[in-house]
Amino acid sequence: MSEVKTYSGPFPVDEDLVRRLVAGRFPQWAGLTVERFPSGGTVNAMYRLGDDMVVRLPLVAGGAQDVAVEREWLPRLAALLPTAVPEVLGAGEPAEGYPWPWSVYRWLAGENPEAGALGEPVGLAGDLAGFVSAMRSVTLPGAPQAYRGGPLASLDASTRAAVEELRGIPEEGVDCDAVLAVWEDALRAPDPDGPPVWLHADLMPGNLLVEAGRLTSVIDFGCMGMGDPACDLFPAWNLLPADARQVFRAALDVDEATWRRGRGRTLSQALIALPYHRRSNAAMADNARHVIRAVLEEAG
Known part of the structure; x- marks a missing residue:
């Protein structure tokens, strides 16, 4: 039986790991640029993939279930909602020492609103x-x-x-x-x-x-x-x-x-x-x- 590792803090993710994961799972995207996207989130890391995509990887075990939930429900919800929602383009799996499922989404343009500095x-x-x-x-x-x-x-x-x-x-x-x-x-x-x-x-x-x-x-x-x-x-x-x-x-x-x-x-x-x-x-x-x-x- 293989050993299941546990992690007391966020899993260490960097651009090199993301490149290896993408190349192994989606070779058609292997040559695209990978750049960490700054985020205040604590459950997932985001990496811009080329110009039109983003890789989202759980940093903690609790985030892995979120991946499954989004893959199942976002395609069904998208047509029912008045705003754009993430579109799953690729379903990544554990590899290269990374322990959880991860996803590639279409890039959504925009910026996070800031309380006290709203334009409209x-x-x-x-x-x-x-x-x-x-x-x-x-x-x-x-x-x-x-x-x-x-x-x-x-x-x-x-x-x-x-x-x-x-x-x-x-x-x-x-x-x-x-x-x-x-x-x-x-x-x-x-x-x-x-x-x-x-x-x-x-x-x-x-x-x-x-x-x-x-x-x-x-x-x-x-x-x-x-x-x-x-x-x-x-x-x-x-x-x-x-x-x-x-x-x-x-x-x-x-x-x-x-x-x-x-x-x-x-x-x-x-x-x-x-x-x-x-x-x-x-x-x-x-x-x-x-x-x-x-x-x-x-x-x-």
Whole structure:
């Protein structure tokens, strides 16, 4: 029986490894340039392949399942959504010492939007609402459960632990009593009164692409599946200013209970991310700080 290796941290990936993987699996692309694409993501590495493609490789074992999910569902979802989504052009397999499946996608142009520096925030809010609405309208059978789609209460222990950790980091300036009050309000919100819906479930700025301020593509569908519709309200607080936030809410016709759950879910993710990433991932930490400020301003 062959030995299965485990890795305590991200698997070491570099341009040379990607070249060898591509040459071995897709010799027709062996002569194309390979260049690391900078990303604030922590689960996958991205390498530009030539001008028109990108290689996406999991850095941790948990990301390997995302590869399978995207390969199965993205071709079915693409025609149902109003924005471009990743198109799988090639399915890579473990080789050259690399332990997990990987994929080659068509390159999608655009840049990640940045909270506080949006060119068309109201228009972007409408675009995001259109995408979320289209996801909710999907009726494809056999969907997986979304990674973040379960009951809000399942996040309670980890959220409270993160708040206590932040109490020990006074330089972050988080009002821990205030964020706990918002979190507890979310827990008191009624559960969804309808069936679960299709979700992207990870609508972070790093998973959105814009051109001229408007949404052109949504990427990284590894968390997708069925769950609480509040899970796809993340952009309301992790990206949109207050006026555009209300446009987003109105376009989706979000009731008060769903809004409170969505605010709590977004806050929970930020509270957990901040102490974890504050020294290692500036983009993730800065977005977590933005979320905490936006939520407290709205709740206040």
